[in-house]
Amino acid sequence: MWRKDQVRYGMVIDVDKCTGCGACSVACMSENNVGVLHDETDKIKSITWLRVYQIDNGKPFPDTEVAFFPRPCMHCQGGESGTPGQGFFQEDTDPDAAHTPCVSVCPATATDYDDATGIVSQIPTRCIGCRYCVAACPYHARYFNWYDVPWPKGTPRALSPFVSPRMRGVVEKCTFCYPRLQQAKNKTFLDGSEVGEMDYQTACTEACPSGAITFGQLQDPGHKVHKLIKTDHAFRMLEKLGTNPKVYYTSKRKWVRMLADNHLSQAKAAKAAASGGH
């Protein structure tokens, strides 16, 4: 349960600003030492912490519209979304009722929900590779290392020392670039300052050339994300499942909001599932 001395990091992605260029994905991979396999067209074995989905409104030429959906880990808290009156309106105030879908299922405690930050961790060295969390995540944000990463000769020189490369047989996922918070905190220990909004930004947020991604503390009125999640164009993916994610989206386009939020009519659901995204 959120207390006043705790923070809740979250993200707001403006779907209307996203141009699907993939800079966020690539920046994420280079920040987090993600490898490249022989065959990356096999998307269900390919590791993309932040995947950009292309969706369309399913209408024929010339009424087709497309939009892009960058999908990091949602850092779900689980449970019922609270109301403003209950203190912190994004989180369930009953700690027993709130279960992050993936955290509660891990048998080896390789992932946890940090009450101080609201960030869901993943510790590859603890992971036994049972993939139960992968099955539990409705956003497909968790990835299993099916292969040893083949690093071409010389390329390990470009690896970041701030993120530990993973071995095969373990699960990994977006961490909201937690090592960046570790670095930012390091500095505060030295000079006694606080971690400010701009001191901790994720790699994708920084990289986005159209500024579609905003990151910060959801509960802090001084942060941009706090205001953005209050607009009436804001929504979360699969809100109805009760995952209570901390990644919000905004779009003016109604079809986009409808599609992401599982307001599916029967026919649409069948169609979406049959034809798939792009």
Next chain:
Amino acid sequence: MRRWLDDLPKYADDSSWWPTGTTRCRPEVFLLWLGLPLTIMAYFTVSALLVLVLGLNQTNMNDYFAFGVWIVVDLAVIALGAGAFFTSFLNYIVGKTELKPIVNAAVLIGFICYTGAILMLGIDIGQPLRGWFGFWHANVHSMLTEVMFCITTYAIVLCIEILPTVLDNRRIGKVPEFGTFSHNLHTIMIVFAAAGTFLSFFHQGSLGGMFGVLYARPFAFRGHLGIWPMTFFLFIMSAIAAGPSFTTMCVMITEKITGKRLTTHKVKMLMGKISGWLLLVYMVAKSADTLYWAHFNLPAAGVTFDSMFHQPYGIWLMWLELGVCGWLPALMLLTPRVRESYGLMFVAMLLTCIGVTLNRFIFTIQTLALPVLPFEKFYAYLPTWQEWGIASLVLGHGLLIFMLAYRYLPLFPQEPELNQQ
């Protein structure tokens, strides 16, 4: 050299190890028979080495089908192996001593199923050497933790439960220490039966719970009763319904192959009746659960019943599971005339076992095949030959153990009596 060869039949003569009052096939015929499980085991070994050395990329599992055929087989054999705990429970605790003639076989089948499942789980995880983290760094909230603890401890209980049967071997039993030990074990078996019942009850439930708690997976998620989702109870019910059927089926198959009568038909009929009643109760619960799920759980998640089924995992699977392999065998087993017929009862029991296997398949594969993200693709899954190799372990090592046990251990106390020439 020659002498030795001539003496070979003498060396190979294992008749002194056979259970008292029984006859078995000649050693060379038995060796030929052993070829079958050994071949399967060889296939398993090659597959296992490939997976362990090269990794899980040898399978067709992926980030959508995080679980594959191994989990399906695991869940299925554990459910089918439930005959062990439930028969022991009825025999030792409830006092249904009529089941005594079949309880040894039930326990052995349970042992086979559980050890096979554990071995497969060890290969299924990406980091087998870290498997013990699940115990050492256990997360008490995870259903899988419960499963891991219960399966391992229950496997140990099963070892203890079959120990007396092993010690009752004609030759081993002659060693005085073993004889005493075996006798003492028999007297306290009720304790292990109780422990086994408790453990097994729980992990059958937790296996179901594993799916029922996936609240972000609308296909699997179910409402909770206390801290347990409905699937917890459904899995227990289906397992104890199918377990006796499977045990009896195995006995029947053995009878057909060996050409001997191993238990009286009365015992089998009793097992069938138990299975039938339990299946009926289960089917009522399962049908109610399905209706509730379709009318309340699914709409709450923003999806519809129809959107849950896509080819090849169409709605036909559900009808097959609930109708042909659910209600039908339940009603059949409850019909005395069916039970009286060896063949019909076998068919009904087979359907029951297929039904529970199908149920585990649907919960594992269909849950994952269903894209939850509205714009995600629908995928299907087919295992690789390596996956089949590892999945066939249960068959291979099951046959091997069962054949050896049948040959040397007094599994069927009624056998000498029923086969008197």
Next chain:
Amino acid sequence: MDWDRRTFVKFAVGAVIGVHASPLIPKLMDDSTIWTQNWSWVPNPEGGGVAYARTVSPQTGTGVLAKIVNSRVAGERAIRVEGDPDHPLSQGGVVPADASALQLLYNEEIRVTSPMLRNRKTGEVMRITWSEALDQLAGNLSELAKSGKAHQSLALAPDPSDVTGRILSRLMHSLGSPNTAYTPTPRETMALAGVFMMGQPFLGFDLANANYVVSFGTPLLEGFGAPVAVRQAYAKWRGYPKNPGTLVQIEPRASVTAGQADEWLPCKAGSEGALALAMCRIMLEEGIYDKSIESAYGFDDMKGFAGFKSMLMKDYDRNKIAKMAGIPLAKLIKITLAFAKAERAVAVCGPGNSGDPGRMYDFMAVLALNAFKGNLGKPGGVLTQQPLPLKALAGDIADPQQPPLAGGERPFNVNNVNAMAKAALAKKPYGIKTLILCGGNFVFNGPQANVMHELARKTPFVVAITPYLDESAAVADLVLPSTHWLEGWGDSTTPYGSPVSSYGVHRPLVKAVPQARDAGDILLAVAQRLGGKVAEALPFKSTEEALAKRSEDLGDFEELAEAGSWVQKKAIYGPPKFNTPSGKLELFSMILHDLCVKQAGSADVLENMLAYLGVEGGAKTAFLPHWQKPAAWGDLKGNKLLMQAVPSLRTTWGGDAITPYMVKILPDTMLAEQDKLVVEMNPITAKALHLNDGDLVQVESEEGSLTAKLSVYAGAAPGMVFVPVGLGHEAFGFQVAGKGMNFNNAAGVTSDPMSGMPIWELTGVTVKKARG
């Protein structure tokens, strides 16, 4: 005591219990587990102090920061390329190619690590020393020069305006070869259109300040100009609760830009210019245009020539054009009215989806539309850039005596690598003996890749100066390792379409390949070896020195290098200065007219010359912004389709190859099933050709063919096939090579009638089911 079996068993059991009571077993178990956490084949990057270095990527013109870790043992290495928040044009954003540049930089499997000599017959490759390599190249050139065949050499480089391009051009000129060509860019087309109409070669679009933008078939969000700056402008048009800016995209496919646009006008491919003129006509008819256009030169009829107004009234009827372009008239009118009434509206022209330099008359038409809107020099309109204050490297060099391979017959110089290659292959006017490929990977990027490949194969001596073992290196006799932009000196100039001019300098930040040398350094060393006139023309020891000379007027060189970039401080607002003969905006271009007449010799031959160049309509409209039917339309016979490229920031348009991370994020509508190119087609078209989604198809043009998987996409215009560009490398390692097929193998390259630039926006192709 008897030591029998039972005793022994007891002892053994005891020993086993004892061993288990010791830490051996749990420790072994624990350690074998820790071993899995520390596998030797999983890299273990060493930590260290972090520093950021500013630089500018010459690939995209983006200001970036290289994040460099200085480790105690491993030394300095770059671990990331991030956007530079302080760069005025990129403000922290970055594009995939730059963010993953390190994957190319550090991959020793794809870098040229030392000079190499290839034996053509055996294919054997021999590593040689730099001195041997330079001797080889200098020897070859000096022999050519001595035998009076200096002109029989052709040098290609990616950019005529960067320091390497300047050095190369001086080297070739002083050697006596008129044959230097560069990757064609829309900057050149824009310069021509700008000079002809306004006397201004450097024009840009003030996108960030516009609130109504109409893009004529140009992929604004897929790689137009400086991609980060364009995105930042785009982000300004999006807001809450209402969008402050409107984007209208005119193009045949529901592309990224079309998808994100407020309005999408799916026109027939190639009709964009006509639509711009139809919009002028509507504005004229509705009286909603900037009245100062009436005083432009050529607005009204002139002696001997019809004016722009007459031409509009005659040829660009709204009904006719809307019908021709296949868009609803009402929508065209609605857009035109909104454009005319918007406070700060701009019409944008640029490279086509295929990344070609664009059709000059289309650019002129769009400029005319902007003039009708009256946005020249206004915020949110078309601006003139301050010319980059760069110095020439040294004094002028006399033009070589021989005419160039191609383009000599044209009224003005053009840069057409394709025409030159074709001329050299046809040996008309002459063949070539030496081909220098100085970066740019022309054998892959083409624009007609097969032609470049054939040229390389048929030329006796081919030199590739390249950082990578790319397709060009694969066909070269001599391969010289040049530096990656993070390793060496170089520069880059204003990206296309930018409202302000900018200059980027990149310097050595890390060393990945110790043997690599700056391409400029290599050319300078060759010049030194050649001596004489050539050495005189290039009086520099190093690229760095040449850069310092070039940027003298930009202040202290060290400071400039450290800052990485120079950007024009303020955009130039106010009435533009027209450096035209009339001193006014010229709708009738006197410059173009005079150049043509001069080339033709007399007004009488003019018509013949225009006809020879392929300018339809002849002199009546040749000097006015007008619309020419695309050449590819002429090919559309039988069941031919028009092929257009699908650009994306997840692939590349020329320049460096796609990186492994970019391959990784390709959607399955571009690359599928490990290695298959995916092409898009409208369901109706597919049905007419009896093709289904997922079919393997053969896309065939006259120049080449592609095998691809068909993706049926409702957002694709009927009658067309859309092919991703930038895939299909044969080099660049297992992560990139063999993925998809190269669009530029099938692209049909023609010359723009007037500008003479190579264009390949549309190609007539047949699509049929592939066998097997």
Next chain:
Amino acid sequence: MATHQQAKKQRSRADWLLLILGVVLGSAFGFWITPTILYAEKPQPFQFDHKIHLEQVDDGCKSCHTFREDGSFTGIPDIESCKECHSADEALGEDPAEKEFMKYLQADQPIPWLVYSRQPDCVFFSHAAHSENAGFECSRCHGDHGQSTSLRPYEYNRITGYSRDIWGKGPIGLSGPPHRMKMDDCAKCHRENGVNGACFVCHK
């Protein structure tokens, strides 16, 4: 008959004694073999006297083991730091270590020190948080390393590749810092002091 039974009883007792002997010997063997087969030694590149250095600097350990401006910890000083006091031109004494050191100094090469307290790659340890924020003495985790006059051999685990200092010298690894530096020790101290124990606090 009686004697036979007696003999059997006696033998049986001796048997049980042997069982106990087996337990003792087996466990002794286990205790002896564990470190022997698991650990190997590597020499440091040359000897180093922390004490002498410590006496000559003003700011204790932090004189050489410094923090960077961004709060990260430099760990082992690089050769440049050595050069702040030592010159490549002036020979040091005759000690073999000093001669060896001069080679590195002259070649300007990093000294391949083996780090006793090197944690696995997956660990993020903030020295700033512990020594600056919490005010720990270095010795709390590193023991009297700073007072040592010579470098003990570096022992590493043959299977895991890690320094023996992590698991500790003790036979069953029950001690805590400074004799052992395992995750349990970190977690214990965090728990006792009410410091956040979430995974990402210490893992990267």
